[in-house]
Amino acid sequence: MTTEAEKRRARRGFGAYGSRVNNDSSRRSGPAFDQSSAADNVCSTCGGDRRIANSFGLTTTCPSCHGSGRRAESTGFHDVTKTKPSHHGPSNTARAGQVAAKPQWPVTFEGGNLAKQVKESTSFTEDAKAKLIREIIDHETSHGTCTQTFIKKMRKQVRPPA
Numbered sequence: 178m179t180t181e182a183e184k185r186r187a188r189r190g191f192g193a194y195g196s197r198v199n200n201d202s203s204r205r206s207g208p209a210f211d212q213s214s215a216a217d218n219v220c221s222t223c224g225g226d227r228r229i230a231n232s233f234g235l236t237t238t239c240p241s242c243h244g245s246g247r248r249a250e251s252t253g254f255h256d257v258t259k260t261k262p263s264h265h266g267p268s269n270t271a272r273a274g275q276v277a278a279k280p281q282w283p284v285t286f287e288g289g290n291l292a293k294q295v296k297e298s299t300s301f302t303e304d305a306k307a308k309l310i311r312e313i314i315d316h317e318t319s320h321g322t323c324t325q326t327f328i329k330k331m332r333k334q335v336r337p338p339a
Contacts, residue, residue, distance in 0.1 A: 218247045287323040
């Protein structure tokens with residue numbers, strides 16, 4: 178026969194030897210937890226530990242799950258849209274459907290002198306002169322000015338053969 182004390186222990190969730198019995202009435206109620214979905218959501222980098230260690234013994238938060246232990250949502254698309262208002266305007270090269278006009282003559286003083294020497298040269302055809310002047314303009318565009326090395330190279334080409 179069971180005594181009154183044993184009945185009370187059983188109702189409170191204690192077994193015959195005073196240890197807690199795992200019955201459904203002592204558990205908190207909550208959403209059902211599926212074991213298979215929990216294994217699928219574990220971070221593949223840290224294994225759910227939230228931290229990773231390197232070969233030097235240092236530990237840091239997991240770069241994949243950022244310390245949550247669960248796999249990061251992968252939508253397949255990472256939005257890198259610029260948010261500043263200045264990014265929403267048309268570019269300088271495509272304003273109102275027009276192509277940006279390229280300079281027809283060098284802008285800097287050195288480039289202008291060099292282009293004048295090329296134009297006054299008698300050893301080139303008009304197509305070759307136009308090509309050399311375009312090369313001077315392109316060099317100015319990329320470097321900001323004509324470098325001494327470039328000036329020497331161009332003068333060597335422009336000099337009449339001796």
